[in-house]
Amino acid sequence: MGILKRFFSRKSTDLRFLQKGKWFAGRGYYSLAGLGIFILLWVAIGYLLFTRPGYEHFSGFLPLPTLNALYHLLLDPDFWRSVYASLRRVVAGIFIALLIGIPLGLLIGFYVKLRLITYTPIQFLRMISPLSWMPIAMLIFHSFEAAIYFLITMATVWPIILNTAHGVTLVNIQWLNMARNQGAKDYQLLSHIVLPASIPYILTSLRLALGVAWIVLVPAEFLGISSGLGYLINDARDTLEYDRLMAVVIAIGIVGFVLDGSIELIQRAFHWG
């Protein structure tokens, strides 16, 4: 398909990428400056809070002990097993949500009546905190694993449906007329025009979904599960290893940042005029 070819060859977009590269280099300095300010604030606030009498045993939250713990964490195979467990849950949950959300979003965007019918229930379900399904999920599913997949799917399917449908409604009517004039049937309009035109919106929804999933994951892993990054936090708190706790918090941020950044890169490649 033309889309994949374009993504993998990127021949004619080279020029754009070069210009983007220049701009990115400039942006890189600002990113570093932001990171520097963040670390300075962390040091300042940490020392203000945790050097006061009575708070000495929380000194693990300070940058140096945390970075030290992070270094040890990175060498610990248990940590990588937890990262893998968490990532697997997020990927599986989002994958199920995509399987449900993209076709549903395409249809809801394409057919006005379906959009009107589904509007209220979707807006209603969207506003329910995904974590409030936890007790119900635990009753329905026998394993924690399945319950967490269910939670992440419930958290991410709404932004995927809504963004995909929104993308479909914004498809250039001229493209549809052109394709109909060229003899396209309804299903060809969907597959050859609507779907490729919605890909930027689907990627946006994926990025939103990932953010939500990563946020929901940690509290979900607090609940009675014995693997994953959320579990590691709980474990470190119970054993009073505050430096390790803070290191896991930082690690969660880093993994989330990398995931988000990689989707942003894909988004840039698929951003057509």
Add this chain to the structure above:
Amino acid sequence: MTITVENVEKRFPLPGKEGFTVLEDISFAVNDGDFVTVMGESGCGKSTLLNLISGLLPLTAGDIRVDGERVKGPDPSRALLFQQPSLLPWLNVEENIIFGCRIRGEKDDLKMRSRQLIDIMGLTGFEKVYPHELSLGMAQRVCLARALIGHPKILLLDEPFAALDTINRSHLQEELIEFWMVEKFSAVLVTHDVDEAILMGTKVVLLGGRPCRIIETYEVNLNYPRDITGRSFFLLRSAILKKLKDSFSATTHWRDPQ
């Protein structure tokens, strides 16, 4: 192919009222190999007429027949060229040109035909380029190639050159006429430009009024390529402009209360 347009009326629904009539009592014929230009002011319903002939819009009343057969829906044999280049941004030039053939499953000599059209349209070297990197004129050439690759019997053109600069416009006008003389399809071109209407048409249909009707039809018996500075060109141009002005002052009561 011949097109006969008979007593065509088009009304768009408006809430609460019986609707807004755009076209009324439109009748004209396009003979096989004719190049009919439809001229009228902006917003008078020229594009609507073209969409009716293409089958993208349903009629309110009347009859449009192509070779005696009633138009029921869009058909690739009546290729439509839009005012704005409607290229798909995720396909390169070559893929955009053969888009319709892909959709219809036509595979015969596809490579050869697209090569040929790319060559004729002066797009050689740009086959793998994506639409956002093309100038407006080039993009419109790609659209023209896409419309012509299926050898349509009828070409419908909705002010395709209106957004182009003078040089690009006259180039494309000449190329289109050359192509038409070779391929011998029938064409209907909608325009608000008198010069373009006379330059290209074997027949000029003048539209005007609200709702829009046919004011006058002119046969243009001049040889191609036409000389825009010639005397007969000038006389026809003046006649059309005068007719247009008369009909305008006759229908616009809001402008002239007396």
